[in-house]
Amino acid sequence: MTAHTQLAETFRRFADQQATGPSPLYATLSRAVARTPELLDLAALTQPGQPAPNMLLGAVHHILRRGVKHALAPYFTGREDLTDDRAADLLTDFCRRHAEAIRQIISTRAVQTNEVNRCTVLLPAFAALQQQLDDGRPIRIVDVGASAGLALLWDRYTYDYDGHRLTLPDSDPDTVLHCEVRGGTPPLTLDPARFAPPVGIEPSPVDVTDPVATEWLVSLTWPEQTGRMRTLNSALALASRTPPTILAGTAQDHLTDVVAETPDDQHLVLVFSWSIYQIFGSPGGRERLVDTLAELSQRRPLREISIGHFGNATPRMIMASHDGGVSRSDIVAHCDVYGTWLDWLATPPARTGA
Structure with missing residues (x-):
């Protein structure tokens, strides 16, 4: 061929x-x-x-x-x-x-779509983490493959789950993310104050204060998705006023240092939102990620939230722990690529070694 x-x-x-x-x-x-x-x-x-x-x-x-x-x-x-x-x-x-x-x-250029509505899927995962990590220690989020870093501003948006409006202390009323809830009821109660300032890792960070750079992000949305464009523009305007912190470079460049530099009194959570294949390739990217995080967990415990297809027709969200070289994971939800619907699994599958 x-x-x-x-x-x-x-x-x-x-x-x-x-x-x-x-x-x-x-x-x-x-x-x-x-x-x-x-x-x-x-x-x-x-x-x-x-x-x-x-x-x-x-x-x-x-x-x-x-x-x-x-x-x-x-x-x-x-x-x-x-x-x-x-x-x-x-x-x-x-x-x-x-x-x-x-x-x-x-x-x-590269495809650097930063789908802000995926935060509707991430927020329940953050809420579930806060419930699990109930020792009061701060939780540090690291978004790997952050693009413009819009997911780092998850606590600045207003959420609408089936008409139920969720606002956080710093929510912007003009940036509203919508999600249809299917299946189980996702956890939505959390305290943003528990979360330490987040950081992103991105090979080519998008400068949210540069109109040319942000216009490329908008151009990557489909022409028919005018609502999605409006939400993206609103989130970009918000980000331009409070730019997120992003480390320029690959995951291989920064993961080891991030693990080493995160204070011991903080829980470290690594987020991969449709970015694993870009970092570790496909197929087999998820398995290579697990091996990497298991090795890093010899230094300190890690938590992971990953969203992607992982060889399946329907995307899913995985929550995992890596501690002392041992990895355990749960599939906690099925979801839409754009975060427009979420099927939270009230009773997650049994834990596995991956």
């Missing part, structure tokens, strides 16, 4: 995922890319390890959001539905006109 054939198949799979889901527009455009050699040539310039459909279509969206005039623009604002017979011609013409800008974007 040639590289172009593989890339075309990648775009066809992406189209299938979007067709009945978040973006019928991206489904149509992806099918157009898959059958157009010129567009595949351009998409092939995406950096290794980055998803070509997200990058190419994100670049097009990014340029259009700057106000560029083109016949493709109305379809990105939802005013018209794009048909398959027009998609290839319009997209090819647009990419020819803006080829240099697109090359620059897809060959230098």
Whole structure:
């Protein structure tokens, strides 16, 4: 199978995922890319390890959001539905006109989607941790793969679970995150004062005070998801006033130091929200992470919260402990990629060695 054939198949799979889901527009455009050699040539310039459909279509969206005039623009604002017979011609013409800008974007940038609504899934995990760690010691959150660090500001948002409004002492009333509760009742009672100032780890941190950098994050959302864009913009505005602390570098660069430098009187919790595959690869990333944390736990006990697919169709959240080289974990919830619904498992599965 040639590289172009593989890339075309990648775009066809992406189209299938979007067709009945978040973006019928991206489904149509992806099918157009898959059958157009010129567009595949351009998409092939995406950096290794980055998803070509997200990058190419994100670049097009990014340029259009700057106000560029083109016949493709109305379809990105939802005013018209794009048909398959027009998609290839319009997209090819647009990419020819803006080829240099697109090359620059897809060959230098990365997908750094910072889905703030995932905090609706993380907050119950933090509440469960506080219940488990009832000795009164501060809890330090380290978000590994933090992007712009929006999850580090979890205590600054307002939450809505099935119409039940949850506010914390520092909640911003204009940044409201929504989640449908399915299955068991998630724990939602917690004291943010128990949590020490958090920190993120990110190879290429997004500067939340830089409008160009934050605009790229917004461009990575699907054009139809206007509500998601509004929430992201609101969270970014909040973050620009109180920028989160992020360590620039890889997990391998910083994890050992973070473990060593966290005071002994604090509980250390490492959060991986759809970031494990970026750090440890896929498949097998989860197993490599467990080995890494088990080794680090020889120095001090660690807690872990990981969210991802982990080889399953439905995403899940794992809460784990690592102590003295021994790792134990529970699947505590199933959830949506965007945090729009949460199925909390009232009785988690039996503990395992991973």
